[in-house]
Amino acid sequence: MTFNEIEIEILNIIEKDSRLSVDTIAKMVNKSTEEVSTIIKKLEDLNVIVEYNTMVNWRKVAGHEGVTAMIDVKVAPKRGVGFDAIAERIYRYPEVKSVYLMSGAYDLSVVIEGKSMSEVGNFVSDKLSTLDSVLSTTTHFVLKKYKHDGTIFDHGEEDKRIVVSP
Amino acid sequence: MTINKTQFLSKTVTELKPSGIRRFFDLAANMEGVISLGVGEPDFVTSWAVREACILSLEQGHTSYTANAGLIELRSEIASYLNRSFSVKYSPTSEILVTVGASQALDLALRAIIDPGDEIIIVEPTFVSYAPIVSLAGGVPVPIHTEKEDEFKLRPDQIEKVITNRTKAILICSPNNPTGSVLSKEELVEISKIIKKHDLLVISDEIYAELVYDQTYTSFPSIEDMFDQTILISGFSKGFAMTGWRLGFVCAPEEILQAMLKIHQYTMMCAPTMAQHAAIEALKGGMHDVEEMRKSYRQRRNFFVNSLTEIGLTCYTPGGAFYAFPSIEKTGMTSEQFAENLLLEEKVAVVPGNVFGESGEGFVRCSYASSIEQLQEAVKRMGRFMKKF
Numbered sequence: 001m002t003f004n005e006i007e008i009e010i011l012n013i014i015e016k017d018s019r020l021s022v023d024t025i026a027k028m029v030n031k032s033t034e035e036v037s038t039i040i041k042k043l044e045d046l047n048v049i050v051e052y053n054t055m056v057n058w059r060k061v062a063g064h065e066g067v068t069a070m071i072d073v074k075v076a077p078k079r080g081v082g083f084d085a086i087a088e089r090i091y092r093y094p095e096v097k098s099v100y101l102m103s104g105a106y107d108l109s110v111v112i113e114g115k116s117m118s119e120v121g122n123f124v125s126d127k128l129s130t131l132d133s134v135l136s137t138t139t140h141f142v143l144k145k146y147k148h149d150g151t152i153f154d155h156g157e158e159d160k161r162i163v164v165s166p
Numbered sequence: 167m168t169i170n171k172t173q174f175l176s177k178t179v180t181e182l183k184p185s186g187i188r189r190f191f192d193l194a195a196n197m198e199g200v201i202s203l204g205v206g207e208p209d210f211v212t213s214w215a216v217r218e219a220c221i222l223s224l225e226q227g228h229t230s231y232t233a234n235a236g237l238i239e240l241r242s243e244i245a246s247y248l249n250r251s252f253s254v255k256y257s258p259t260s261e262i263l264v265t266v267g268a269s270q271a272l273d274l275a276l277r278a279i280i281d282p283g284d285e286i287i288i289v290e291p292t293f294v295s296y297a298p299i300v301s302l303a304g305g306v307p308v309p310i311h312t313e314k315e316d317e318f319k320l321r322p323d324q325i326e327k328v329i330t331n332r333t334k335a336i337l338i339c340s341p342n343n344p345t346g347s348v349l350s351k352e353e354l355v356e357i358s359k360i361i362k363k364h365d366l367l368v369i370s371d372e373i374y375a376e377l378v379y380d381q382t383y384t385s386f387p388s389i390e391d392m393f394d395q396t397i398l399i400s401g402f403s404k405g406f407a408m409t410g411w412r413l414g415f416v417c418a419p420e421e422i423l424q425a426m427l428k429i430h431q432y433t434m435m436c437a438p439t440m441a442q443h444a445a446i447e448a449l450k451g452g453m454h455d456v457e458e459m460r461k462s463y464r465q466r467r468n469f470f471v472n473s474l475t476e477i478g479l480t481c482y483t484p485g486g487a488f489y490a491f492p493s494i495e496k497t498g499m500t501s502e503q504f505a506e507n508l509l510l511e512e513k514v515a516v517v518p519g520n521v522f523g524e525s526g527e528g529f530v531r532c533s534y535a536s537s538i539e540q541l542q543e544a545v546k547r548m549g550r551f552m553k554k555f
Contacts, residue, residue, distance in 0.1 A: 009461075009465075013465065017538070020538065024469060024538065024542065027468060027469040027472040027473060028465040028466070028468050028469040028538070029465065029468065030468045030472070159209060159536075161202070161205045161207060161209065162191065162195070162205070163191060163194040163195050163200055163202045163204055163205070163515050164187055164190050164191040164194055164195075164202065164204035164205065164515055164517060165187070165191070165204070165205050165206045165207055166185070166187055166206045166293065166294050166295065166343075
């Protein structure tokens with residue numbers, strides 16, 4: 001699918017901040033509110049804009065810190081469906097946040113979020129490892145998130161400029 | 167008996183007016199919760215690769231002087247940057263000088279050309295330093311007042327009217343601080359005809375050249391036959407978000423550049439070494455970041471100017487820099503009163519237009535180098551303020 005310059009610009013703006021009102025975006029790209037609404041609707045209908053998400057730093061919310069693990073999974077691909085069928089069986093679990101097919105030492109990279117280490121551990125040992133095609137798993141727990149999806153957590157870069165300058 | 171210390175000061179310095187920006191800064195600095203549209207600098211932090219290059223320079227122990235004219239690697243990078251971006255060719259060995267900010271470059275240019283009493287034409291509204299540094303160099307600043315109706319662009323006929331036999335040069339800043347106005351290639355060509363006719367010099371301050379939004383930028387020395395009569399001033403502060411680094415440069419034909427170099431080596435020695443190393447990285451690998459910042463400023467300009475119009479502050483669309491210069495005429499206030507009342511009542515800091523010269527009266531300078539979130543809040547407060555008129 002090809003899109004024009006304004007559509008790409010709107011995508012870039014929304015990707016950075018999906019909370020901006022249509023009116024604000026319209027002013028930013030010098031178009032009418034109606035035109036921008038139509039473009040956004042089109043992008044949503046085409047599933048180019050897939051979802052509007054919020055990035056939460058759960059570490060700051062007492063009792064909700066959670067645990068993230070990245071699991072390297074080696075699998076035996078199946079004839080006809082390759083890795084897709086096993087990937088689908090894995091990504092359907094709600095605790096699985098993302099699944100990527102990788103080149104290199106292992107096949108699938110699976111990101112899991114759970115309430116505690118034991119919850120993640122149980123998922124890996126009970127559900128993931130017991131799948132037919134799964135040959136092995138290596139679990140890495142995330143100790144601290146510094147940057148996620150291009151966003152720096154707690155970067156502390158407040159405006160250091162003086163109030164009035166030439 | 168106490169001695170009168172001011173008797174020691176030079177007449178020129180005593181007669182200099184303190185910057186109006188300074189006065190306004192003092193007023194705004196002591197208030198809490200101020201949204202500042204008064205800043206003349208990017209809100210971006212210098213890109214990480216550039217900061218990292220500076221750190222590396224320190225780690226490697228580059229803490230001594232460089233050549234007076236600056237590191238030859240940097241001058242070469244500047245030469246190739248000017249050539250690829252603006253099609254102007256300067257020799258890195260004899261026509262480029264690295265300075266402590268574009269401010270020093272301007273000071274050197276003026277000191278190199280002015281004999282006492284020489285007149286330098288200045289286009290108002292103007293950057294606050296121009297007239298004072300002309301005076302400090304012993305010259306006489308001669309203002310040309312541009313009009314809102316011309317989008318604050320200089321008309322060639324205005325130049326002719328102020329030329330005398332003492333006129334030495336004209337100082338042009340495009341994109342302009344404070345109006346954001348940009349001269350097109352055609353307009354520069356028209357101006358160049360007058361320059362040629364009267365054998366004047368042009369000091370072209372192109373510090374905002376990277377921040378032009380709706381047209382291709384034309385650098386003055388790229389205009390036909392103008393190379394020999396132009397001093398090009400620029401630097402890294404605005405386009406590369408490096409204000410605090412104090413790094414600029416000046417380019418000119420050899421005879422003029424070498425005169426500036428003489429003053430520079432007696433007064434400044436050289437620009438800071440680590441900043442020069444950082445600037446090499448900025449030119450080599452930083453153009454992508456410049457482009458990203460430019461895109462972002464363009465969106466903010468559109469948002470801000472459209473919003474100002476909505477709340478009744480009429481404003482032409484500035485083609486460059488990061489300033490909007492709306493008219494406050496309908497409020498019936500002077501620009502000082504407007505800026506002061508807006509600050510006290512709504513805690514939004516803007517700069518009164520009169521600090522940029524007489525023709526800035528009736529306007530205020532608002533910088534949109536702030537996040538959209540901040541601009542939204544500023545516009546909300548300004549809208550509330552404007553309801554009374």
